[in-house]
Amino acid sequence: MSSLTMNSNNPVLTMDKINNNLVKMEYAVRGPIPTRAVELIEELKNGAEKPFDEVIRANIGDCHMMGETPITFIRQVLSASLFPKTALADPKLPNDVKERIQLLLSSCGGQSVGAYSDSAGVEIIRRHVAEYIEQRDGCPSDWRNIILTSGASEGVKLMFTLINSASTDNIQTGVMVPIPQYPLYSATCSELGMYLISYYLDEENEWALDIAELQRALDESKSKCKPKAIVVINPGNPTGAVLTKENIAQIIRFARDNNLLIIADEVYQHNIWKEGAQFYSFKKIMKEIDIRLELVSLMSASKGYMGECGLRGGYMEIDNFEPDVKAVLFKQISARLCSALIGQFAIDCVVRPPQQGEPSYELHQKEKETVLASLKGRAELTTRTLNSLPGVRSNPVAGAMYAFPRIQIPNKAVEEAEKLGQKPDFFYCKQLLEETGICLVPGSGFGQIPGTYHFRTTILPQPELFSRMMNKLQKFHLKFLEQYK
Amino acid sequence: MSSLTMNSNNPVLTMDKINNNLVKMEYAVRGPIPTRAVELIEELKNGAEKPFDEVIRANIGDCHMMGETPITFIRQVLSASLFPKTALADPKLPNDVKERIQLLLSSCGGQSVGAYSDSAGVEIIRRHVAEYIEQRDGCPSDWRNIILTSGASEGVKLMFTLINSASTDNIQTGVMVPIPQYPLYSATCSELGMYLISYYLDEENEWALDIAELQRALDESKSKCKPKAIVVINPGNPTGAVLTKENIAQIIRFARDNNLLIIADEVYQHNIWKEGAQFYSFKKIMKEIDIRLELVSLMSASKGYMGECGLRGGYMEIDNFEPDVKAVLFKQISARLCSALIGQFAIDCVVRPPQQGEPSYELHQKEKETVLASLKGRAELTTRTLNSLPGVRSNPVAGAMYAFPRIQIPNKAVEEAEKLGQKPDFFYCKQLLEETGICLVPGSGFGQIPGTYHFRTTILPQPELFSRMMNKLQKFHLKFLEQYK
Known part of the structure; x- marks a missing residue:
């Protein structure tokens, strides 16, 4: 390990000497296809000849990148909170914005967003989150169970870290994760050396959770790990499904x-499109069926109608935790000091939008409804277009921001992919990207039943671009089928 | 594990079933004394009778909480970036602010701070960071080695996670950490199950690093772990020391x-107070002595003259990493998507302040110099006051924002503390808090040579309050000595 003759050409960190969990980890949403898309944008900018003149990034749930307009009230509050003196003197700034920043800043150290907050977040914002949950679910929420996080991703990592007891019992801690899943879950499992218990969602049944399948997955895992949690993503990413009340109760x-x-990823709770579908929180249904379990619910400012991904704001609510375990969680979060105050303020605006009678109310309602109506239109167009393609079948995009259609890939294409050492769905998406500029994520990045192929597309490109994308996808798909038939 | 008879009174998470690393972890900066201080503030607010009428929070490096005024240019840029249309039309907003937000937003997805950036941060900001380092050190910096982080804390955790190879080789990965240290390091070691190799800083020599002591610590650790990195905090937290060029070379x-x-925590690089002291980066000295090692340098928007803790902005530069290891690091950061864009923008303002001739230059210079001069005055006052107290000896506060004086605690007080099951320095700080409202952190939270006692105080309360605090501390200390003599 150490020797006086060692010199600077002897690296400390080599692939065999670093964290092998990270070496093995995969994270498809930012994998090789999106990376190639970024290269293509650069190549186009430098005048390269391509069969397309724009790259369409439908690979990531990034609303603003795809042209969604920020909500005025949110931005006014955040902008003003950074320069309160000028903002408060501005006659054009609505009074409810001014009142909001005064209220929030009065709860901050030195009345500044530049001060650390408590590790769990600014108290008044945690109280507002709890009030929001109470109103949403009609059952009590304790603000001391709310932790403001740097997006939902941080919440997931905190919780996985907390329950990972492998260092004590030398058995991998198991977490049940849906397949297909948002790859944050598998990536976090990999990083922490935890055991991913995959359960398949029921594609034939609009991606519902089938209890027999859950039991199969759990039973099979027991010889390999100590199962401790189940992750449910509702509305679903990448599936676009919305769970029924009955399914949640099961x-x-x-x-x-x-x-x-139960770790309930409920970040798409505002994104419900399908007629008759409705968002039910796990908390609400638990109360209704009178079962009291430990529950974590995750929420984010990045999705919904606000789409403020870059601000990194989120919260998690923990329910029914043992007090001493909760104390450990609070100690755990203290070492990262706090989440970004601007993200916390964004969450405040989300959980406490302007109310009827307040000056910002009408504009806020209009903006919110416009975004949601437009997304709903795109969700419907997506379902329709995908199902019109031969060899493609998509469940309705009932919620969230994604479709995850199943695609039949011709044998010749599968063989061609194998020759290149690529998975067939990767091969399809790579061809699509190189020929049309459309960037999707192959289904293998999310997991799928072996032998089936999918891709994930977002519904986020703005309407005109989105129609163009659907047309291009249609043409490509038909050409692809023809080429490899 | 599983049974149909289990019910909701059978918690999944109990102290013996969660991550024992977290159970064991300590984080003193937000430990029982600061927690008690928050309670006292509440009690005072509710009219409780106390021997003091204000709580003085000198326990945490939180500049804005302690009344420091934000830098106008930074806040203008951040505020405007959240509402660019209005800002660009505002005739009162300086042109360099407008140019800055146009430049930065043009590098963001959808020209919005609400879009995710690349995992490593907005490209133009990473380029600006590299330029700053080049100018500071006079040696090249590659922007592709810059990762924008959610404060320096995140950088530390990312790096510790990367080098932790225990899952492969079943031996704990060791990290050399100074004692006294900023407890983030020990907390991160605990959380990740890594081995903390404590090396003592040389209090007799202004907290310099003594190479024989480093060697002792390293040699003793080798039977217990695989040593892989050394953390150096310069300027020092909690010591307030500034390392000499020669010491860095050693x-x-x-x-x-x-x-x-080498993991160089250089977040206090702007905070140099002592005549003759100067900040030298490890990168610069490495270059000067022509040694090429793997190096990580951490920086933050939370300290310096800006003190923007709540925005959670920071960067790390990695030097001389093997390309495949660097690729793993970049994959690692991709799963947390990106750090907060507002924090990234803050870092941009720090590394690229207004230049001479630009409209914001003069005000910015004035504000920066005012903050730094005021801190310098408090640093000097701290050193002077502490050394005037019997039984207290403090190295000069040469840099950073802290003093870490050694205090003689009378035997009777030590015995009294032991009776209460408290460490003597904790006992001292607890008494101080309950009697004067001054909140400091006991030295045991940072580590100290057994049998010696210290506390850490920040120099952050504003001048008038700071003088008041120094007076109160003086009185308390004399009374304490009298009481336990």
Whole structure:
């Protein structure tokens, strides 16, 4: 290890000497296809000849990147909170914006967004989150159970880290994760050396959770790990599914019967498109069926109608935790000091939008409804277009911001992919990108039943661009089928 | 594990079933004393009778909380970036602010701070960071080695996670950390199950690093862990020391001879107070003595003259990493998507302040110099006051924002503390808090040579309050000595 003759050509960090969990980790949403898309943008900018003149990035749930307009009230509050003196003197700034920043800043150290907050976040914002949940679900929420996070991703990592007991019992801690899944979950499992218990969502049944399948996955895992939690993403990423009340109740009973913590990723709770679909929180249904389990619910300012990904604001609510365990969680978050105050303020605006009678109310309602109506239109167009393609079948985009259609890939294309050492769905998406500039993520990045192929597309490109994309995708798909038939 | 008879009274998460690394972890900066201080503030607010009428929070490096005024240019840029249309039309907003937000936003997805950036941060900001380093050190910096982080804390955690190879080799990965240290390092070691190799700073020599002591610590650790890195905090937290060029060169040679990665926490690089002291980056000295090692340098928007803790902006530069290891690091950061854009923009303002001739230049210079001069005055006052107290000896506060004086605690007080199950320095700080409202952190939270006692105080309360605090501390200290003599 150490020797006086060692010199600077002897690196400390080599692939065999670093964290192998990270070496093995995969994260497809920012994998080789999106990376290639960024290169193509650069190449186009430098005048390269391509069969397309624009790259369409439908690979990531990034609303603003795809042209969504920020919500005025949110931006006014955030902008003003950074320069309150000028803002408060500005006659054009609505009074409810001024009142909001006064209220929030009075709860900050030195009345500044430049001060650290408590590790769990600014108290008044945590209180507002709890009020929002109470109103949404009609059951009590304790603000001391709210932790403001740097987006939902941080919440997931905090929680996975907390439940990972491998260092004590030398057995991998298992977490049940849906397949297909948002790859944050598998990436976090990899990083922390935890065991991913994959359960397949039921594609034939609009991606619902099938309890027999949950039981199969859990039973099979028991020789390999100590199962401790189940992750449910509702509305679904990448599936676009919205769970029914009955399905949620089944899952809760399953968790109770199998002694599992429920981690409910509910970041798309504002994004409901399908007629008749409705968002039910796990908290609400738990209350309704009178079962009391440990529950974590994750929320974010990055999705919904606000789409403020770059601000990194989110919250998690923990329910029914043992007090000493909760104390450990609070100690855990203290070492990262706090999440970004501007992200915290954004969450405040989300959970406490302007109310009827307040000066910002009408504009806020209009902006919110416009965004949501437009997304709804694109969700419907996506479902329609995808199902019109031969060899493609998509469940309705009932919620969230994605479709995850199943595609039949001709044998010749599968063989061609294998020759190149590529997965067939990767091959399809790579061809699509190189020929049309459309960037999607191959289904293999999210997981799928072996032998089936999918891709994930967002519904986020703005309407005109989105129609263009759907047309291009259609043409490509038909050409691809023809080429490899 | 699972049974149909289990019910909701059977918690999944109990102290013996969660991550024991977190159970064991300590984080003193937000430990019981600061927690008690917050309670006292509340009690005072509710009219409780106390021997003081204000709580003085000198426990945390939170400039804005302690009344420091934000820098206008930074706040103008950030505020405007959230509402660019209005800002660009505002005749009162300086042109260089407008140019800056146009430049930065043009590098953001959808020209919005609401879009995700690349995982490593907005490209133009990374380029600006590299330019800043080049100018500071007079040696090249590659923008592709810059990662924008959510404060320096995130950088530390990312790097510790990367080098932690225990899952492969079943031996704890060791990191050399100074004692006294900023507890983020020990907390991160605990959380990740890494081995903390404590090396004592040389209090008799203005907290310099003594190479023989480094060697002792390293040699003793080798039977227990695989040493892989050395952390150096310069300027020092909690010591307030500034390392000499010669000392830095010695440390670099030590790291080379012992095959260690250097993690240089250089977040206080703008905070130099002592006549003759100067900040030298490890990068610069490495270049000067012509040694090429793997190096990580951490920087933050939270300290310096800006003190923007709540925005969570920071960067790390990695030097001389193997390309495949660097690729793993970049994959690692991709799963957390990106750091907060507002924090990234803050870093841009720090590394690229207004230049001579630009409209914001003069005000910016004035504000910066005012803050730094005021801090310098408080640094000097701190050194003077502390050394005037019997039984207290403090090295000069040469840099950073802290003093870490050694205090003689009378035997009777030590015995009294032991009776209460408290460490003597904790006992001292607790008494101080309850009697005067001054909140400091006991030395045991940072580590100290056994049998010696210290506390850490920040120099951040504004001048008038600071003088008041020094007076109160003086009185308390004399009374304490009298009481336990």
